[in-house]
Amino acid sequence: MSRPPPDPAEPRVTLAQVARAAGVSEITASRALRDAANVAPRTLEQVRAAARALDYVPNRMAGALAGGASRQVAVVLPSLSNSVFADVLRGLETRLDHAGHHPILGVSNYDPEQEERLIRDLLSWRPAGIVIAPAASTEGTRRMLAQSGLPVVEIMDIDPPPIDTAVGLSQRAAGRAMAAHLTGRGYRRFAYLGHDIAADPRALARLEGLRAGLADVRARFEEVLTLPGPSSVPLGREGLAALLARRAPGGLAVCFSNDDMAVGAMFHCMAAGLAVPGDVALAGFNGLAIGQALPQPLTSIASMRDRIGAVAADTLLARLRGEEPARSIDVGFALIPGATA
Amino acid sequence: MSRPPPDPAEPRVTLAQVARAAGVSEITASRALRDAANVAPRTLEQVRAAARALDYVPNRMAGALAGGASRQVAVVLPSLSNSVFADVLRGLETRLDHAGHHPILGVSNYDPEQEERLIRDLLSWRPAGIVIAPAASTEGTRRMLAQSGLPVVEIMDIDPPPIDTAVGLSQRAAGRAMAAHLTGRGYRRFAYLGHDIAADPRALARLEGLRAGLADVRARFEEVLTLPGPSSVPLGREGLAALLARRAPGGLAVCFSNDDMAVGAMFHCMAAGLAVPGDVALAGFNGLAIGQALPQPLTSIASMRDRIGAVAADTLLARLRGEEPARSIDVGFALIPGATA
DNA sequence: ATTTTCATTGACAGCGCTGTCATCGCCATG
DNA sequence: CATGGCGATGACAGCGCTGTCAATGAAAAT
Numbered sequence: 001m002s003r004p005p006p007d008p009a010e011p012r013v014t015l016a017q018v019a020r021a022a023g024v025s026e027i028t029a030s031r032a033l034r035d036a037a038n039v040a041p042r043t044l045e046q047v048r049a050a051a052r053a054l055d056y057v058p059n060r061m062a063g064a065l066a067g068g069a070s071r072q073v074a075v076v077l078p079s080l081s082n083s084v085f086a087d088v089l090r091g092l093e094t095r096l097d098h099a100g101h102h103p104i105l106g107v108s109n110y111d112p113e114q115e116e117r118l119i120r121d122l123l124s125w126r127p128a129g130i131v132i133a134p135a136a137s138t139e140g141t142r143r144m145l146a147q148s149g150l151p152v153v154e155i156m157d158i159d160p161p162p163i164d165t166a167v168g169l170s171q172r173a174a175g176r177a178m179a180a181h182l183t184g185r186g187y188r189r190f191a192y193l194g195h196d197i198a199a200d201p202r203a204l205a206r207l208e209g210l211r212a213g214l215a216d217v218r219a220r221f222e223e224v225l226t227l228p229g230p231s232s233v234p235l236g237r238e239g240l241a242a243l244l245a246r247r248a249p250g251g252l253a254v255c256f257s258n259d260d261m262a263v264g265a266m267f268h269c270m271a272a273g274l275a276v277p278g279d280v281a282l283a284g285f286n287g288l289a290i291g292q293a294l295p296q297p298l299t300s301i302a303s304m305r306d307r308i309g310a311v312a313a314d315t316l317l318a319r320l321r322g323e324e325p326a327r328s329i330d331v332g333f334a335l336i337p338g339a340t341a
Numbered sequence: 342m343s344r345p346p347p348d349p350a351e352p353r354v355t356l357a358q359v360a361r362a363a364g365v366s367e368i369t370a371s372r373a374l375r376d377a378a379n380v381a382p383r384t385l386e387q388v389r390a391a392a393r394a395l396d397y398v399p400n401r402m403a404g405a406l407a408g409g410a411s412r413q414v415a416v417v418l419p420s421l422s423n424s425v426f427a428d429v430l431r432g433l434e435t436r437l438d439h440a441g442h443h444p445i446l447g448v449s450n451y452d453p454e455q456e457e458r459l460i461r462d463l464l465s466w467r468p469a470g471i472v473i474a475p476a477a478s479t480e481g482t483r484r485m486l487a488q489s490g491l492p493v494v495e496i497m498d499i500d501p502p503p504i505d506t507a508v509g510l511s512q513r514a515a516g517r518a519m520a521a522h523l524t525g526r527g528y529r530r531f532a533y534l535g536h537d538i539a540a541d542p543r544a545l546a547r548l549e550g551l552r553a554g555l556a557d558v559r560a561r562f563e564e565v566l567t568l569p570g571p572s573s574v575p576l577g578r579e580g581l582a583a584l585l586a587r588r589a590p591g592g593l594a595v596c597f598s599n600d601d602m603a604v605g606a607m608f609h610c611m612a613a614g615l616a617v618p619g620d621v622a623l624a625g626f627n628g629l630a631i632g633q634a635l636p637q638p639l640t641s642i643a644s645m646r647d648r649i650g651a652v653a654a655d656t657l658l659a660r661l662r663g664e665e666p667a668r669s670i671d672v673g674f675a676l677i678p679g680a681t682a
Numbered sequence: 683a684t685t686t687t688c689a690t691t692g693a694c695a696g697c698g699c700t701g702t703c704a705t706c707g708c709c710a711t712g
Numbered sequence: 713c714a715t716g717g718c719g720a721t722g723a724c725a726g727c728g729c730t731g732t733c734a735a736t737g738a739a740a741a742t
Contacts, residue, residue, distance in 0.1 A: 012490075014728060025692045030730060040690060055488070060465045061402045061411070062728035065697050070402070072445065072466070080434070086427035093421070093448050102463065103446050104413065107434050122443065124401045125413070147396070149353075233634040264634050270611070271636040290631065293574040293605050295612040355698060366722045371700060381720060403698035406727050 013054045022050035033058065064126065073316060074122035074130040075103040078110045078200070081230040082260050084286055084305055085133065088155065091309025092131060099317050101128065110135045110199035119144055129316045131155060136201050151319035153312045157202050158328050165319070167312040167329045171202045174301050174333045175209020178255065178283055181299070181335055183217045187253035187281060190214060192224040193239045193265070194257030195231040203257045206285060210255055223247065231257055236264025240280075241272075249279040253341055259284035259291040259300055266294055266340065281341035292336070299338035307331050354395045363391035374399065405467065414657060415463035415471040416444040419451045419541070422571040423601050425627055425646055426474065429496065432650025433472060440658050442469065451476045451540035460485055470657045472496060477542050492660035494653045498543050499669050506660070508653045508670045512543045515642050515674045516550020519596065519624055522640070522676055524558045528594040528622060531555060533565040534580045534606070535598030536572040544598045547626060551596055564588065572598055577605025581621075582613075590620040594682055600625035600632040600641055607635055607681065622682035633677070640679035648672050 019029035024043060032039045032047035039047075050056075064070040073096055077085045093103055106122055108115035115135050122130070123144070129151040134141075145152045145163050152164035157171045182190070197204050207224070214220055223246070227239050236256060243254070256262040262284030269276050276282055276296060284291055287302030308331055318325045360370035365384060373380045373388035380388075391397075405411040414437055418426045434444055447463055449456035456476050463471070464485070470492040475482075486493045486504050493505035498512045523531070538545050548565070555561055564587070568580050577597060584595070597603040603625030610617050617623055617637060625632055628643030649672055659666045 012728095016728080026728090027693085027730075028691055031691090034730090038690065043690080057461065058465050059406075059467055059728055061406050061467055062697090063730070065400075065402050065406055065699090065727090066729040067697070067731055068729085075446075080427045080431040083424055083427065086421045086424065089446075090421040090448065093446060097447065097459070100462070102466070105416075105430075105434060105444050105446050106438065107431065118438070120398065121441070124399050125443070126400055126402050233631045237634050260631075263631070267634055267636050290574045290601075290604070293578050293608050295608050353698095357698080367698090368700075368723085369721055372721090375700090379720065384720080400698055403727090404700070406697090406729090407699040408701055408727070409699085 012059075013056045015056070015058070018047065018050045018054055018056050021054060022046040069320065070126050070128045071101050072125060072127045073101050073103050073313075074106065074119070074125070074127040074132075076106045076108055076115060076118055076122065076130070076132040076134075078108050078115075078133055078135045079230060080107055082232065082258065083288060084258070084303075087305035088133065088309040088312075091306035091311075092313050093309075095310045095313035095317070099313075101313075101317070103131075108135050112136050112138045112141070116141045116144070123148055123150075128320055129153070131312050131316060134201070135199060151316050153316050155308055155312045157205060158330055159205060160201075162327060165315055165325065165327055165329075167315055167331065168308055169303060169331055169333045171205035172209035172212070174285070174303070175206035175211075176213040177209075177333070177335050178206075178285070178301055179210045179213020179216070181337070182253050182255070182281070182283060182341060183214065183219060185341065187251065187341070188219060189250075189252045190219060190221050191243060191247065191252055191254045192221050192256075193236065193243060193254055193261060194224075194226045195235060195261065196228050197226045197257070200257075206257070222252075226257075231261050233260045233264040233267070236261030237268045238264070240265035240268045244268075244272075244274075244280070249274060251281075252279075253277075253281040253283065255283045255285075257285065259286045259288040259298060262298055262300070262340070263288075263290055263294065266296075266298065276340050283341045287334070287336050291338075294340075296339040297336070299341035300336045302334040302336055304331050304333065353400075354397045356397070356399070359388065359391045359395055359397050362395060363388040410661065411467050411469045412442045413466060413468045414442050414444050414654075415447065415460070415466070415468040415473075417447045417449055417456060417459055417463065417471070417473040417475075419449050419456075419474055419476045420571060421448055423573065423599065424629060425599070425644075428646035429474070429650040429653075432647035432652075433654050434650075436651045436654030436658070440654075442654075442658070444472075449476050453477050453479045453482070457482045457485070464489055464491075469661055470494070472653050472657060475542070476540060492657050494657050496649055496653045498546060499671055500546060501542075503668060506656055506666065506668055506670075508656055508672065509649055510644060510672060510674045512546035513550035513553070515626070515644070516547035516552075517554040518550075518674070518676050519547075519626070519642055520551045520554020520557070522678070523594050523596075523622070523624060523682060524555065524560060526682065528592065528682070529560060530591075530593045531560060531562050532584060532588065532593055532595045533562050533597075534577065534584060534595055534602060535565075535567045536576060536602065537569050538567045538598070541598075547598070563593075567598075572602050574601045574605040574608070577602030578609045579605070581606035581609045585609075585613075585615075585621070590615060592622075593620075594618075594622040594624065596624045596626075598626065600627045600629040600639060603639055603641070603681070604629075604631055604635065607637075607639070617681050624682045628675070628677050632679075635681075637680040638677070640682035641677045643675040643677055645672050645674065 019026045106118035131153045156168040158166045284300040291298030360367045447459035472494045495507045497509040499507045625641040632639030
């Protein structure tokens with residue numbers, strides 16, 4: 001059982017070798033392997049055969065350096081802890097891959113400093129563009145992105161003025177829509193339960209939308225509780241337990257920063273024998289599959305995350321082709337009435 | 342509201358300009374910005390100041406081409422649909438980032454052809470190494486990886502003979518452990534409910550482990566049901582409903598390919614008024630947070646996914662430093678007794 | 683038959699950086 | 713005071729590829 005030799009003098013096959021084997025010049029081989037235009041069919045075949053025979057793997061770094069665009073796309077996400085950004089990433093990767101592009105990934109953990117450093121690092125790979133779900137970005141970050149001269153697609157929220165292009169939904173409008181739904185159903189007592197909001201500008205925007213919506217009917221949150229740490233099922237479960245230790249349930253509608261929190265809250269109600277929505281009403285956000293598979297489907301707002309990823313990729317690719325897509329693309333959201341509020 | 346000028350003649354700052362501004366040669370500037378060794382403190386400061394003043398962003402493609410290693414790591418995952426690989430990716434990214442490396446991501450969708458194409462593509466970026474959670478890999482894939490001369494870390498399962506290095510757990514042993522747990526608790530009727538198994542070699546390995554464990558007490562699955570599509574909460578819910586349309590629940594223990602399926606099944610039981618584990622016992626796999634936050638914690642096996650990602654990264658980095666870590670690293674697993682079986 | 687056109691091919695330079703080796707002082711040593 | 717050693721710096725070449733423009737020859741046009 002010996003490890004394959006680390007191949008210290010690794011003599012990688014180069015384009016020059018392929019060209020020699022095919023009996024043509026380097027540049028002709030290069031063209032044959034790319035455009036295929038302006039190359040005689042016979043030559044084309046020879047070059048392809050030689051490449052195949054030698055197991056040639058092009059060196060795209062050299063290619064990108066020499067002239068072509070890089071075909072790598074920097075992707076900066078604030079988190080991979082719940083499925084939200086995993087969904088976005090999936091949509092992104094699929095579409096980029098189809099176009100022969102690949103994501104270089106960075107996760108900022110909602111830390112503006114880390115985000116800035118990350119962007120600086122990723123930019124040094126000279127990507128063709130950048131897709132970012134911003135944390136509370138620093139001024140330096142914005143300047144760097146603007147000055148990079150690259151297409152920049154900011155995803156998730158379309159309300160803040162984009163540096164270049166935005167793809168997502170109006171987080172604020174989503175918040176308002178949920179508030180309207182809840183007040184429309186007759187609820188008059190409200191609480192908010194979220195993860196650490198300071199770091200997550202979109203959760204904050206939704207909260208503000210909720211507040212604005214409640215204010216429309218002169219209602220307000222009795223309590224806004226934010227817990228440290230990323231949103232998660234256990235956090236929602238613990239959170240609701242803590243909240244209900246202080247507040248009478250009767251007719252209280254609780255809004256969550258994310259479906260996973262709401263699902264955890266639902267579990268608490270099940271375990272504590274509380275009727276939903278009779279004793280407590282629960283409203284989530286994102287329309288995750290898990291919420292819809294609950295015995296009672298969760299009241300939520302579908303956020304079409306894979307769509308955001310896909311559209312972000314398409315928008316970026318369009319800009320790379322020199323087109324001028326809209327500065328701001330609203331992929332919308334949909335209220336899911338569910339049965340928990 | 343005008344888009345920032347696409348900067349057609351984008352004159353990016355180069356090392357040469359920094360060197361000129363600092364009044365030193367290119368190579369000295371290069372050294373100052375990297376090693377900092379063998380550079381006079383005064384020169385060092387001048388170069389750094391110049392770089393800062395010019396907003397210099399190094400071009401690592403050129404750097405990698407010229408000599409240094411690439412500091413990009415190809416990462417190939419079969420899916421991002423459930424949190425399993427998102428967790429792994431998170432662990433990977435964190436550790437790689439700390440070491441100044443970045444993942445280039447590819448998702449194979451459990452398709453061997455796509456996986457092979459993906460690897461070919463990613464290899465053309467001349468990464469420093471590759472981390473892969475293999476689908477049912479083709480012979481071509483294995484050859485390509487072996488001949489690449491790069492460190493290759495295969496993650497998730499340590500049973501198949503690794504091309505180079507493996508980090509994960511014994512999927513088969515995990516299956517056996519669960520079987521032993523269930524038979525030990527007295528269950529004698531068993532069923533298996535999974536997602537499309539043909540494409541997922543690890544789920545298959547676990548199933549075989551389960552079978553082997555059951556065989557130890559002369560038991561076997563009454564039914565092995567695999568549903569098309571990736572594992573998900575709704576799929577588990579529908580799946581159990583379908584299964585119980587054919588099988589009497591009384592004392593049946595159902596094993597799932599993943600916790601999300603089991604959680605869906607739990608929801609079905611709640612909705613259908615079935616007692617768990619009285620009428621049906623449920624056993625998942627992976628120890629996802631959601632399963633543990635259920636009113637009754639799910640019987641499962643914790644698979645330490647972020648740990649796998651972190652260890653995979655560390656192993657790769659160690660190989661890049663020229664060390665010789667073990668060929669196979671077992672991060673283990675832990676049975677979670679839970680309360681559903 | 684002569685000129686024009688076009689498809690095909692190649693020579694050359696250079697992308698931005700780093701490894702290698704040479705050079706230059708300056709200091710400590712005898 | 714001569715010598716060796718060493719820290720600091722730079723010249724040069726080249727990583728593997730592609731854009732640009734020129735050269736070639738054969739087909740098309742006159």
